[in-house]
Structures are given as structure tokens and as C-alpha cells.
Amino acid sequence: MTRMTKIAKEAPVAKPRAPGCAAPEAQEKHRVPHPYRDLDRMSRAMMARYTAGVSPFSMLEAWNDWALHLSRAPGRQIELAEKAVQNTFKLTDFAIHKSLNTPVEPPFSPSAYDHRFTSDKWTAMPYALWQQSALATQDWWEDATADLRGVSRANSDRVGFLIRQMLDVFAPSNFPALNPEILDETIKQRGMNLIEGLRHYGEDLLQTLSQTPKKVPEGFEIGKDLAATPGQVIYRNDLFELIQYSPTTETVQAEPVLIVPAWIMKYYILDLSPENSLIRYLVGQGFTVFAISWCNPVAEQADLSLEDYRKRGVMQALDVINAVVPDQKIHATGYCLGGTILSIAAAKMAQLGDTRLASVSLFAAQVDFSEAGELLLFLDESQVAFLEDMMWAQGYLDRPQMSRAFASIRAEDLIYARAVRRYFLGQEDLPSDMLVWNDDTTRMPAKMHSEYLRGLFLENRLTAGRFCVEDRIIALKDISAPIFAVGTEKDHIAPWKSVYKLRLFTETDMSFLLVGGGHNGGIVSEPGHRHAHYRQGHWPKSALYEAPETWRDHTEVQDGSWWPAWIDWLRQQSSGSVAPPAMGAEALGYPPLIAAPGRYIHQR
Template sequence: MDNQGDKSGKTPNLDNYVVKDPEAFARNVAHMIEQAGKAASAWVEPREKGLKRDTLADPVTDVVKTLSKVSEYWLSEPARALEAQTKLFSSYMVIWSNSIRRISGEEVEDVVKPDKGDKRFADEDWGKNAFFDFLKQAYLVTARWAGDLVENAEGLDDHTRHKAAFYVKQITTAASPSNFLLTNPELYKETVASNGENLVRGMKMLAEDIVAGGGDLRLRQSDLTKFSLGENVATTPGKVVGRSEVAEIIQYEPTTKEVFRRPLLICPPWINKFYILDLNPEKSFIKWAVDHGHTVFVISWVNPDQRHATKDWSAYINEGLRFGMDTVEKATGEKSINAIGYCVGGTLLSAALALFAKEGDERIKSATLFTTQVDFTHAGDLKVFVDEDQIQALEKAMSAEGYLDGTRMATAFNMLRSGDLIWPYVVNNYMRGRDPVPFDLLYWNADGTRMSAANHSYYLRNCYLDNNLVRGMMKLAGENLSLADVKIPIYNLAAKEDHIAPALSVFEGCRYFGGDVTYVLSGSGHIAGVVNPPAKNKYQYWTGGKPNSAFDEWLAKAAEHPGSWWKHWGKWIEAQDPERVPARRPGENNIEILAEAPGNYVRVRV
């Protein structure tokens, strides 16, 4: 790297790029290679023993097949291909010309700049050093050009275009110069300053994470040693008062003398664990609800194994949701219940409500849905992974063990935001050799769950692939379900930046319910939009009229409110039935106490 001038004509200091102790550096490179060998052994060993089978071919095949359709459009017409290539190369030439002008001391504007909030290029040498500035701009131009190829390709169906855009985003994010030692000035300087000790630590961490993943990389996003269930996460006091093959039912200790007559039953997603709603006392929705007079029960789903292979949605309704309702009734004597469903737990709850309506089970009197989709027409990027070919491949993989391994689902979710949830940790952990900081949310995110084969297959086919619930084609217990049969009041919460259950998707689902629906839009995303305690005074939420117009029209007329939606929900739920009774405690009415909260099922890790 030459002494190129920066944008002000000054010469940057290149001392930080020169190895000061070649002997120590060579020694650490040898240690790094030794640790890399251990990482390779950790990957190879379970495969040699037949304990791990790779299924990489299926997703790679889909990527190639999808991007080939984009290529066909551009290559089918030589003039079109030449125009696209010319556009890219002309941008390169402008960047190169600007670099030459900068070396001569001229002030020049960048051809392209990172998006607002892009933290990858924060180091000053991405701008001061002409070499790294050229790499940065060439990368950004190429990434945007590749995205434009997908957007401007004609003749693609919506699903193929969605997949192509997603795959291109994954590829360009992975190819960023910020992810590589020799093309990232910050990494380069840290490596020189430590004589390569960071690389030794990084390779050691890589080997440890492959061992922890049983032969697959389990990317650590938080210092997991700093958290313990029941001690500093999931600490709200309660008891396990019911247990089936698929669920434990937790009843929480009251903190008020009186409580609402109607108990509150929470149905969380079985993808990840329930304690996202009970991370710590300051963030806990469960504790907040208890402190505001609710008798709270929560379903804690089993982490399934081969024994649960045939447990489908009917089983999760009967042995989870219905079992929870029976337990609530036994524990409190109440036949009227308020229910909450979160994400896929809300989808299950919605389907169950339609089934209960046909059966005449009227115990649930109101339902609250957190970032829940019932109409999957406008589902988020997870839809990329769902088509007939991919589902068949997944079902074949699940048939061997009877479940989907939790690491595969975790990887899929991390890929939705790979620029935030994958590559920063690859760089921090394995190149800088730094331990990630303790963060309870990412501890929870890493505490993944398996999914029973029957349950996951039913979900993908009936929801993402065929959208059967809103078409009246979803069948449970021999009944075709209709959400129009659900007449109870519904509080439907969406999050504005949600990439899993997009706000538009949640909004469109409102129209299928047969009763009154209150649509509320929270700021932030799938997690922070829900877990937003009022004391933090963060984000905002929007309320408006009936959700029966176009989403953009509703939002344009909606009223914005600062802070958390929790208090708004509190008023809504109290309006359903404000009557109060003396507080109930776990163990009353001869209910057996099976364990202390957070229970046993939640402690099973993948």
C-alpha cells in the first residue's frame, strides 16, 4: 500500500500497517494454523463417524437455479448484457479516476456512499486511505448493481424475484471487504498491533464453536456464561402447575391483592423459548402483566426429539393450548379466559379459535396477537425458504431424526439480518478474537429449539405455501376452519420494521376475523416492537380506525403516540372485563406443583 493522499490531500500514517515484530508474528501465525487444524478436525470428526449429515446441496442447488433465471434474462439479449456490463465498468472507471485525482491532492466526491446506519465502514481509513476507499466504493457499486439486475429482470414470478433478491443480498453481504483481514483496515491494524494474537484467539473460538455445534458452527452472539435460567433471566416467580407431552403450564405468583377475574393465558411460539417475554424484571412483559393485576399462565413448549416426530398442529392445540385452558380452569375455577399469542403461537391460537368456534368451546373471550400472521400473502423473507422443492427436501431431512435441528432454524432467522446477526460476529469473534458482550436478548436468541417433523411440515405447507387458513382450507380435527367464525374481540399488534411478520401482512390478516379487530402498529421490529416496557420510554406506536382500508391509507390517518403500547393494551384488556377478585396463588384448588418457574422443558438445549 503506497502513501496515498486522503481526501484533504494529507498523507495518511501507514505505520499502523507495518509488522513491528516479525518473529512474534510468525510464531502466532503458526499457532493460528494449529488452532485452524483443530477447527477442521471438529468439523470432520462427526462426519467421519456418521453423526452428522450435510444437506448443503439442496440450498445451494436452489440458489444456482434461482440466480440462473436472472442470468437468462440478461444473457438472452447480447445488447442488454453489454449495457449492464458497461454500466458497471464505467462506474469502476470513475472510481479509479477519482482515486488518481485524490492522489494528486484534488477534492473529489465519492461515486457511492454507504447507506445511513451502515457500520461496516466506520473506520477513518475507509475514507482516508485511497486503497481501502477504492475497495469500499467498488464493493458498494457492485452490490447495488447486482441488486438492480434482479429488480430490473423481466419475466420473473414474484417468488423467484423475492428469492433472487434475498440470495444476492446474502452473497453481497458475505463478500463485503469488511469481512476479510487483508481488505479491512481496522482488522489489518489490530492484527499488526497484536502481532497476530487476535487470529490465534479467533481460531481457538472457531474450534470451540464448531465443537459446541456438534460439527456445525454455532455462532456465539453473546457471552452465554453470564446467564442462567431462573437466576438472571426468566426470573418472575411462579410454578409449573401442568405438564403434557408437548407443554408445561406455568402460573405466576400474584403481586397485587386483587386481580382481574379473567386469567391471562399466553401462547408463545415454539420457535425459540417463551422467556423472551421474561428476559429480566425491567423488560418482562409477564412481570408487568402480573404487577398490573393479571393472573398469568404461560405455555412453555417442549424442545422436541424423536418421540415427538408425529406431534402436529392438532397435538399442539390439544396438548398445549387446550390443555393450558383446562389447567387455567382447574387452577382458578374460571371458564372465561383472555389469551395472547406471539408470532407462530398467535397463528396457532387463531386456528384454534376457529376450531373452538365450530366445537362450541367459548372459554377464550378475547385474543391478543403479537406480530402474528394469518394471511401469508405478504409474508416476509422467510417465504424465500418455502416452495414445493425446498419443503420436500426439508421433509426428507427431518424424516431421519423426526425433527428439524434447532441450528438450521436459527441459521435461517439469522440470515434474515445477516448484516447484523452473522457477519459482525464472524469478524468480532474469529478475526478480532474478542468475546461477544453479554446480552440477554442474544442469549435467548442462541437458546434455540428443535421442531417436530409433523408440526413444522404442517406449518410450512398450510401457512407459507398454500395460505390455507385465510382460504378456509386449513383442516384440523376433520373440520375446515374459517376465521370468520372467530367473533371475539382481537387486539392485533404489528411492528413497523418487522422482517418476519411484516406490518402489511398482519394488517391484511385483520379482515378475515369475524369480530372486532383493533390494529396497533408498534415502532421497531419483531422483538423490540413487542418487548418495549413503558419505563424505557422508547419507540412509539400508532392507533387508528378499523383495519378495513388499504394499509398506507390507515397509516396516513393513524395517530402516533410516544413510548410503549403496553399501557394502551392494558386499557383495552381491562375494558373487556374490569371485574376483580382476590389474588390467586399457584397450588390452590388442589393443583399439584410440579416445578418452580421457569420449569423443566425450557432448560433442554439443542
């Protein structure tokens, strides 16, 4: 309530904007305090606490759009009735063959990421029939919420998403009496698995209610086991710490590497255990590496903006690196949101004639958000306004609110399969460096997240020629530094085809890699990683555009990690080896402050 009162007293002064520059928010007037509008915002903010930040108005609109159009489509109703009959016949045929012990292929299959029915026990009757019935129902609803003329694609997808959430709740795998794995384990352990599961549930419930961070498992201590690459913090402001890593080779490439991570999670996704740390690998390959470690913002930092992250983040880091390694260009590397802000910074630098970038590498990073995957299910004007009001009240988007949104996209595996293992089978979560990092989420400042959702996701200004930096529209095509972009095959946060579209908006030399795995697992793919593979393409400035599917189908798959390919590319963009630079630049005001990984990584 203190923050609401403070906001109500501080009316921002509107600044004139250059022609063509859109306002940071679609409804600028709602940023000016007003007692009646603030009452509305407070009401929505309170409601958001009970809906996990999901706008009920947006969901009701989707339901109405779909249901009303279906009610006036007799042909579509007949088609769906036929689909129901066909699925029933398939289930009946399957049940008869299974009852007679004759070989039969299941008519319905779970998705690749659905691990609820992987046990062989689901192939026996009656469990096989229950499993197939659940998948048949899911199959029918997928058809029912697709291809309905007149319904907007966004509303159709939203309804399909909501249906999946409901079907996941009532899947037979979630009920002990219907799940053969739970029944067998209960008999085997004489019910001790259920007692252990109840203990796990109590622990998780207490942790959720208290909002306390999970205890880090033994052997995964941050700074000792994870984020343990030696180095020093050489600069700190209220937004980030800049880490310079200690060299391990006698000579290094003349051009240093700057890593710009996403601020939605801690930076050490790229510096996990020593064996799968990309930062340690880079240092071992003879590069001087710098990394940004973002702060975990609190309510008092609610007014941090995208421009702050660009100017006082990326650009400030470049200035510090130029002081440590003078007269050298920089290999700038951005991951996820870090890649988006790096793209914005690079385009502005090009506009100003700033040529300090030797190259730009973007990992699972989007610049065009028209095909941004299933995260778009959560975004429309109603939803963004709902989130803005929730952030207006608390000053940030909190960690659990983001985690639930990401988990619900893959609820079958990330929520229900885990719940069955933990609460009914009594199994502990196997500790891993990726799991520890995944639980170490951060908050998102209210103003920055609002600008990000509206300007990039909702209105797609960056590739529409309407994104302004310092009151001037920027263009990605101005970037002249060579680009190395990486997309991952199973990415549901930054779909690879969306990442690939960078080619449409840039005119510089570009290499693109499509790697196996998901948003995180595909990037953290060290040499020796099992099942690792990638496709690699290269297009000079004069190359014509090629559709992503066409390129993929005509590009040979290469086995192994993509990291060495990136290292080779970086060396091609470098000018040769030199002696390692000093740690920091004390004479210029950048002395070593504290050993890596610094302080901000420990903020909760």
C-alpha cells in the same frame, strides 16, 4: 437409521376427509412406506446434511429461470450495461474527489442493518474506495435480479439472495489486509487480537462440531436471572408445562391472561431479565398470568402435529385455567407461531360456539403467508420436500439448521460483522439476556413442521378457506372476541404488512399497533426503552379496510413503550378486580408441581 427402519414398517391408514378439506401433505402417497421412494428420501436426507437443508434443485431452477430470460432480453442487457457504466463513473468521481481531499458524498450507502462499515476509518482512502466498490457491485446486482419480465418473482428474489450471500463473502471488511479496523487493532495490540480471535474460532468450531449448547454467561442463569418471575407449574403433559405466576397485587383483573409462545424458541423471550420481562410487568399491573412452556421435542416425538399443538396444547391450557379460575373468560395472547396456532384455535372455538375468550392478542404473528417476507426465499415444493426428507430421517428439524436460515437473511450483520469482531478484532460477544435466549433454540417435530410449511407457508390454506380442523374448514371471520395485533417495523420474519392483513380476514373489533424495532426487539420494549415508539389504530366491526401504507402515513407516532397501551386495552376488555385465585386447583387434579420456570425450559 433406526428411525428410518421404524417408519418403513409403519404404514398409516388414510382417513376419509370431508369435502373441501385438503390432505395434510400435497403428496399423501409419499407418506406410505415404499422401498424405492424411501431410498430416494434417504438419498435426499443425506444430501441435506451437507447443504444445511437447502435444496440445490430449487436454487438451480432459480438460476436457470433468471439466466435464460436475461439471455433473451437484449434491451435489459443494454440497460444493465448502462447501469455498470454509471456506477463506474460514480466511483471514479468519488475517487478523484477523495484523492484531492475535496468534500464529496459517498454515492452508495449500506443498508440500515449493515454494520460492517460504520467505523470512521472507512472514510479514508483507499478503504473508502474499496467500501464503495463493494456497495456499487451490490447495487448493480440488486438491479440485475429485479424486474426481469418472464421470471417468477420467487426465482428472481432467490437469485438476488444467492448473489448477496456471495458478495458478502468477498466484502473487503472480511479481509484483514483490506479492513482498516483490523489493521489498526493489529498494530495497536501487536497481533494479540488475531491470537485471541484464533482462540475464539477454535471454541466456536469445537462447539459446532460437537453440537453442545453454549455455556450460559455468569449473571444470566435461567430460573435465577432470566425466566425468574415467581410462579408454579400446575400442569404438565408430554407437550408443554403450564406455569401460573404468583400475584404481586392485592387484587387482580377477573379475567386471567394466557400466553402462548412460539415453539421454535423457549418461552422466556417474554420473561427475560426482571426489568424487561413482559410477564413480570403483566403480573405487576394486576393480572393473573399463565404461560405455556413447550417441550423441546426429540426424535420419538416426530409425529407431533399442528393439531396436537392446538388440542393438547392451547385447548388443554384453556381447560386447566378454567379449573383454576372458574366462570371467567380468558385473555389469550400469542407470539409468533404461538399467535398463528392461537388464531386457529380461536377460529375453531368460534365455529363450535365456545365463548371462553375475552380477547385475542397477537404479537408479530401471521395468519396470511402470501407476503411472509424473506423466509419465503427458502420455500417451494422442492425445498419443502427436501426439508421433509431430512426431518423424516432424523425426526425433527434441528436447532442449527433453523438458526442458519434466520442468520443468512441478515448475513451482513448476523454472520460477517460478528465474525470480524470475534475472529479478527478478538472481541468477546457482549453477554445479554436476548443473546442468551437467542442461542437457546429448540427442535421442530417432523410432522408438525411439515404441516406448517405446506398448509400455511406454501399453500396459505388458513386465509384461502382450505384449512381444516377436525375435518371442518375454519374461518377467521368467525372470531367475535376483540383482537389486539402488534407488528414491528423491521421484522424480517413476520413483516408488519403481513401481520396487518389480519384485518382483511376478520370482522371483529380490532386494534393494531406498529412498533419500532424487529421481530424480538420490538416486542421486548419495556417502559423506559430507548428510542421506543409506536403507532396505534383502532377499527370497530363496521370499519372499512385501509391499505397499510395509507394507515401508517396518516397515523401519529407516539414515543415510549407500547406495553402500557396494551395494558389499558386489556383492562377495557375486563370486568373488574377480584381477589387473586389460588395457585392451581389441587382438588381438580392440578396441584403445584414445581417452581417456575419448570423442567421443559432446561431441555437441550
